[in-house]
Amino acid sequence: MDSPGVSGICCQKGMLGCARVRSTYYCLVGPMRSSVNPASILWHPRGHKRSVFFPKSEQPTSRKMVMHGLCIIIGKALAVGILFLSICIFSRIVPPRFPRNIPAVPFWVTLLSLVRDIDQEDIYRRHIQKPLQTHGAIKIFFAGQWNLLIQRSSYLNEIFRNEDVYQKSGNQKKIPHSVLAEFLGRFPVSPSVALLLTLGPKGDNVISSRGTTWRLYRDIITPGLQGHFDAGLIAANAEELCSSLLAFQNTVGNCGVPVQNLLQQFTIANVSQKPTKGDESSLHQLQLAVKREIFKPIFMNFPVLDRLGKLIPCRVRARNVVEQFSAALQYGVRHGQGTPNASNLGARLMAARDGGVLTGKQFRDNLNVLFVAGQENPQLLLISMLYLLAKHPVSVSCPLKSMELMSQDVQSRLRREIDACSTLDPSNVAFSELPYLTCVIYESLRLLPPISQLINRRTSQDVILGNQIYIPKGTYVGYNCYSTNRDPAVWGPTADEFRPERWGQSNTEISQCYRQRRARAEFVSFHGGSRACLGEKFALLEARVALFVLVSRLSWSLDPEWPDRKTPVSRVCNS
Numbered sequence: 001m002d003s004p005g006v007s008g009i010c011c012q013k014g015m016l017g018c019a020r021v022r023s024t025y026y027c028l029v030g031p032m033r034s035s036v037n038p039a040s041i042l043w044h045p046r047g048h049k050r051s052v053f054f055p056k057s058e059q060p061t062s063r064k065m066v067m068h069g070l071c072i073i074i075g076k077a078l079a080v081g082i083l084f085l086s087i088c089i090f091s092r093i094v095p096p097r098f099p100r101n102i103p104a105v106p107f108w109v110t111l112l113s114l115v116r117d118i119d120q121e122d123i124y125r126r127h128i129q130k131p132l133q134t135h136g137a138i139k140i141f142f143a144g145q146w147n148l149l150i151q152r153s154s155y156l157n158e159i160f161r162n163e164d165v166y167q168k169s170g171n172q173k174k175i176p177h178s179v180l181a182e183f184l185g186r187f188p189v190s191p192s193v194a195l196l197l198t199l200g201p202k203g204d205n206v207i208s209s210r211g212t213t214w215r216l217y218r219d220i221i222t223p224g225l226q227g228h229f230d231a232g233l234i235a236a237n238a239e240e241l242c243s244s245l246l247a248f249q250n251t252v253g254n255c256g257v258p259v260q261n262l263l264q265q266f267t268i269a270n271v272s273q274k275p276t277k278g279d280e281s282s283l284h285q286l287q288l289a290v291k292r293e294i295f296k297p298i299f300m301n302f303p304v305l306d307r308l309g310k311l312i313p314c315r316v317r318a319r320n321v322v323e324q325f326s327a328a329l330q331y332g333v334r335h336g337q338g339t340p341n342a343s344n345l346g347a348r349l350m351a352a353r354d355g356g357v358l359t360g361k362q363f364r365d366n367l368n369v370l371f372v373a374g375q376e377n378p379q380l381l382l383i384s385m386l387y388l389l390a391k392h393p394v395s396v397s398c399p400l401k402s403m404e405l406m407s408q409d410v411q412s413r414l415r416r417e418i419d420a421c422s423t424l425d426p427s428n429v430a431f432s433e434l435p436y437l438t439c440v441i442y443e444s445l446r447l448l449p450p451i452s453q454l455i456n457r458r459t460s461q462d463v464i465l466g467n468q469i470y471i472p473k474g475t476y477v478g479y480n481c482y483s484t485n486r487d488p489a490v491w492g493p494t495a496d497e498f499r500p501e502r503w504g505q506s507n508t509e510i511s512q513c514y515r516q517r518r519a520r521a522e523f524v525s526f527h528g529g530s531r532a533c534l535g536e537k538f539a540l541l542e543a544r545v546a547l548f549v550l551v552s553r554l555s556w557s558l559d560p561e562w563p564d565r566k567t568p569v570s571r572v573c574n575s
C-alpha cells in the first residue's frame with residue numbers, strides 16, 4: 001500500500017539532495033564566476049573542487065562544453081519536473097482545507113484494496129460509517145482527487161433539487177484521460193478545443209451530460225424506457241433461467257451453484273428485449289473483460305497512470321477490450337433479433353443516429369452506458385434479493401398482532417402470496433396482488449443498493465450546504481447510498497436488518513411509504529430529483545417478474561461452503 005507514496009518521497013529527497021550539492025558548488029566558485037566558464041566547473045568531477053582550472057591541454061573542447069551545457073539543462077528540467085510532481089502528489093494526499101467542519105477519511109484507506117483482498121463492508125464499517133453518520137458528510141479521496149461524500153438526507157435533498165449548483169459531471173470530465181472515460185464518452189480532444197474547432201465527434205452520455213445535451217438524449221431514450229414492456233418476454237426468460245440453474249445444479253450435485261453469470265445473461269436478454277438464447281454470453285464475456293480491466297483499483301485511484309498510454313501494456317489491453325465491446329454492442333443492436341419495435345431503446349437510438357440527430361460517437365457512448373446501466377444494475381439487484389432471501393429465511397420483524405408470521409420464512413410467505421394470486425402467469429398478474437413481494441424488492445434495494453456510492457456532481461459556485469458546510473466551487477460531490485439507506489436516525493435501530501414488513505402491509509401503505517422515502521431522499525438507490533434513474537420502472541418490473549418465477553419454482557439457500565462476504569473492493573465499480 002505504501003509503495004507509491006514511499007517511492008514518491010524517495011524521489012523527492014534524491015532530487016533535493018542533488019540540488020543542494022549543485023548550489024554549494026556554485027557558491028564555492030562564485031567569486032571567480034567572471035573569469036571561469038560555469039560549464040567547465042560543472043564538467044569537473046565532484047569532490048575535486050579545488051582544481052577548478054584546467055591546464056590548457058586538458059581544457060574541454062567546445063563540443064564537450066555544448067554537451068555539458070545540455071546536461072545541465074536536462075538536469076535542471078528533470079529536477080523541476082520531479083519537484084513539481086512531488087508537490088502535486090503531496091497536495092493530493094493532504095485533504096483540502098474546505099469544507100472545514102467535516103472530517104476527512106485518511107488517504108491510505110483508499111489504498112487498502114491495493115494491498116489486500118478486503119471486503120467493501122469491512123472498509124465501510126471500520127473507516128467510513130462513524131464519521132459519515134456523525135457529521136452527515138466527509139471528505140474522501142477517490143479517482144485521484146478529494147471529494148465530498150454526503151450521507152444526511154436533508155443535504156442530499158438540497159443537492160438533488162439544485163442541479164444548477166451541484167451539476168452532473170461524469171468521469172469523462174473528472175478523469176478525461178482514463179480508460180473509463182473513453183468507455184463512457186470521452187471527448188477526443190479537450191471539450192474547449194473541440195468546441196472551438198468544431199472538429200471531432202462529440203461524446204458524452206445521458207447519465208453525465210447536462211442542459212440541452214441531456215434533454216436531447218433524455219427525449220430519445222425515455223419513451224424506450226417508460227413505455228409498455230413485454231412482461232411475457234421477461235417471464236419466459238425467467239423460466240429459461242430457472243431451467244439453466246436446475247440443469248447446472250444437477251451437474252454439480254449437492255454443491256452450491258454460482259448464479260451470477262446466468263443472472264447476467266438473463267438481464268442482458270431483457271434489456272435487449274429478446275429471448276435468452278445463450279448468444280448473450282459473448283457480450284457478457286466482453287463486458288466482464290471490460291469491468292476487469294477498467295476497475296483495477298490502482299487505475300481507479302490514480303487515473304493519472306492512464307496518461308502513460310502505450311507504456312503500460314495492460315492499459316493498451318483495456319482500451320482494446322473497450323473498443324471490442326463497443327463494436328460488438330453496436331453490431332448487436334444493428335443486426336440483433338430484438339423485438340422489431342420502434343419504441344425499443346436500441347431502435348430509437350439507431351433511428352436518432354441514422355436521422356443525424358445523434359453523432360456516431362453520441363450513439364456509441366449512450367449505447368455503452370445504457371447497456372451497462374440497463375443490465376448490470378438489475379443483475380446486482382437480483383443477486384442481492386436472492387442472497388437476502390437465502391440468508392434470512394425467518395422473518396424477524398413481525399409485530400405481535402401478526403404472530404402467525406413469526407413461524408414463516410420469507411420465501412414461504414412469498415410463495416403463499418404467489419399461490420393466492422388470480423393467475424400463476426407473472427406476465428398477467430397485477431402486482432397489486434403481491435404487496436409482500438414488492439416489499440422484499442424495496443427492502444433489498446434499500447439494504448444492498450446496486451450503486452452503493454456515487455460521486456457524480458461538481459459545484460458550479462461556492463455554496464453552503466444545509467447552512468453548515470461551506471463547499472468551494474469546483475468540488476466533486478457524491479453520496480454514500482449504502483449509508484443513507486441505513487441511517488438509524490431515519491430508519492430506526494433496526495436499520496441494518498432485513499425487514500420487508502417495514503414498507504407496510506397494504507398496497508396503498510407501501511407505495512405511500514416508497515414515495516415519501518424517495519421524496520425525502522431517505523431511500524436513494526435510484527438517485528433523485530430531476531436526474532433520478534430513467535430505468536426504474538423497467539427495473540422494478542423485471543425484478544417483480546423474476547422474483548415471482550424464481551421463488552415459485554425454486555428454493556434458495558446459501559452454500560455452507562461459501563464464505564459469506566460482499567464484493568471485494570478490487571472488483572467494484574463506483575460511479
Ligand code: HEM
Nearest residue numbers: 207373374377378381450456525526527531533534535539
Ligand atoms: C435496480 C436497477 C437500477 C438502479 C438501482 C439504478 C440506479 C441509478 C442511479 C443511482 C442513477 C444515477 C446515476 C448517476 O448519476 O451517475 C441512475 C441513472 C440512470 N439510470 Fe438507472 N438504475 C437501475 C436500472 C436502470 C435500467 C434498467 C436502466 C435502463 C436502461 C437505467 C437507466 C438509467 C438512466 C438513463 C439514467 C440517467 C438518468 C438521468 O441522468 O437523467 N437504469 N440509475
